[in-house]
Amino acid sequence: MQPTTVKCSIMLYMVTRKRSNYEYFIKADTSPYRGEWVAIGEAKVISHGKDAQTVYKKAKKIKPKANISLAKVPEQELLVLKF
Numbered sequence: 001m002q003p004t005t006v007k008c009s010i011m012l013y014m015v016t017r018k019r020s021n022y023e024y025f026i027k028a029d030t031s032p033y034r035g036e037w038v039a040i041g042e043a044k045v046i047s048h049g050k051d052a053q054t055v056y057k058k059a060k061k062i063k064p065k066a067n068i069s070l071a072k073v074p075e076q077e078l079l080v081l082k083f
Helices: 019-027 052-062
Strands: 003-005 011-013 037-041 044-049 069-072
Touching (some): 019 037, 037 052, 044 052, 052 069
Antiparallel strands (some): 003 011, 011 069, 037 044
C-alpha cells in the first residue's frame, strides 16, 4: 500500500486506484470522521472507525463487489505548502 498525499487537509491511502472514490473523498465533508479511517466505495462512505483493517473488512462485507478505498482523516486540518 503506497501512501498518497493530497492537497490541503487530508492524506489518502488508496487500497485501490478507483478515481471516482478519490474525487468523492476530495470533495466530501469528512469532518464527522476526524481521526478515523473511512472506507469509500460507490461515491460514499461505507464504514469508518479507528482500525483500518476492521474498517476495510466491514466495508467489504457491506459492499462485497465495490471497489474500496481507505482514507485516514486527520484530527485537525493540515496545510501543505509547495515551495
